[in-house]
Amino acid sequence: MTDHPEVPDADAARVAGEAAPSERVPLDRERIVSEALGFLEEVGPAGLTMRRLGQRLGVEAMSLYRYVPGKEDLLDAIVEHLIAGMYADEEVLDAPRDGWQDFLQRLAHGVRRVALSHVQAFPLVASRPPEAPWLRPPLRSLDWVETFLSGLVSEGFSQAAAVGAYRAFTSFLLGSLLLEVASHGADVGPLDVLDDGSDEQVALEDHPTVARMKDDLRQDRSASEFEEALESLLDRIALMKVELADDGPDV
Numbered sequence: 475m476t477d478h479p480e481v482p483d484a485d486a487a488r489v490a491g492e493a494a495p496s497e498r499v500p501l502d503r504e505r506i507v508s509e510a511l512g513f514l515e516e517v518g519p520a521g522l523t524m525r526r527l528g529q530r531l532g533v534e535a536m537s538l539y540r541y542v543p544g545k546e547d548l549l550d551a552i553v554e555h556l557i558a559g560m561y562a563d564e565e566v567l568d569a570p571r572d573g574w575q576d577f578l579q580r581l582a583h584g585v586r587r588v589a590l591s592h593v594q595a596f597p598l599v600a601s602r603p604p605e606a607p608w609l610r611p612p613l614r615s616l617d618w619v620e621t622f623l624s625g626l627v628s629e630g631f632s633q634a635a636a637v638g639a640y641r642a643f644t645s646f647l648l649g650s651l652l653l654e655v656a657s658h659g660a661d662v663g664p665l666d667v668l669d670d671g672s673d674e675q676v677a678l679e680d681h682p683t684v685a686r687m688k689d690d691l692r693q694d695r696s697a698s699e700f701e702e703a704l705e706s707l708l709d710r711i712a713l714m715k716v717e718l719a720d721d722g723p724d725v
Contacts, residue, residue, distance in 0.1 A: 501533065503541040507551045514552065515594045518661060524548070552595055553602045557615045560584045568621050574629040578639075581622070582647060585612050589651040593658045600648060600662075606676040608692040610644040612651065620681040627683065637690040641699055 506527070513530055514522045524545055528535035542548045560566050566584035570577035589596040589612075596612075604614040613619055619640070626636040656662050678685035 501531065501537065501541070503551070506531070506538055506541050507548070507555050510548055511552050511555060511592065511595055515592060518594050519549070519598065520661075522548075549598055550602055553598050553614070556588055556592060556595060556599060557613075557618060560588060560618070563587065567625075570625050570629050574626055574631070577625050577629075578643060582643070585647055586651060586654075588612075589655050590658075593655045593660045596655050597652065597660055597662045600652060608688070610641065611648050613640075613644055613647075616676075616678070616681045616684055620684050623687060624683040633687055633690065637687055640691070641695065642703070645699060645703065 509531055510522060510527055513527060517526075522545070524535040524538055524542075527548075528538055531538075542551065561568075563584045566580050567577055588599075599614060600611040602614075604611070605616050609616070609619060613622060622640055622643070623636050626639055627633070631639065652662050678688070684691070
């Protein structure tokens with residue numbers, strides 16, 4: 475016979491004159507997502523189920539479906555919660571203040587803090603469907619892509635240069651941070667395709683800079699980006715070879 479974890483009895487609580495478990499702390503979507511994020515960090519994405527989350531919250535799983543239709547919607551909501559949380563990071567700016575380098579450094583460190591604070595959840599940023607298929611992780615939010623592009627344009631970047639910076643910046647962040655969270659035990663798993671070729675309509679009225687650069691953002695430059703990143707890496711290694719030439723015996 476299979477053992478089932480006990481679920482608090484709301485009816486018995488009412489009979490005893492006590493508040494039902496779900497009434498002690500009101501249940502809403504924000505609380506569910508926040509609790510799911512904490513639980514996911516403990517058990518990983520595979521261990522997060524609606525039934526187990528309901529048990530953690532002290533309610534039947536069916537009570538959660540009023541606010542979250544299912545696990546897939548819950549995982550999407552967790553990603554939105556993670557990225558939106560960067561707005562509360564006082565070090566991250568919504569526009570350049572001391573030059574574009576400072577702007578991007580702050581943004582990069584903000585994303586890294588998200589990754590290190592939520593090691594198990596961060597890979598979802600790369601694997602969950604984005605708001606638009608041509609958005610690249612880890613900046614898979616129209617709001618943050620708008621902030622990124624408009625910020626660089628305000629610093630004198632051309633459209634092509636802004637899009638190129640966006641591609642290079644996201645590639646660098648994703649590769650670096652997925653490796654880092656994996657070293658802390660995260661399951662990075664297989665990641666999804668950035669753009670499946672579909673051309674569904676995405677509402678961009680509130681994101682004019684993204685709308686203006688949409689066609690450029692959709693272009694697949696993976697091969698050239700790889701070569702450019704490799705050349706940059708080799709240049710850094712060559713510089714390192716010179717700088718460290720006298721630090722030890724030749725091998």
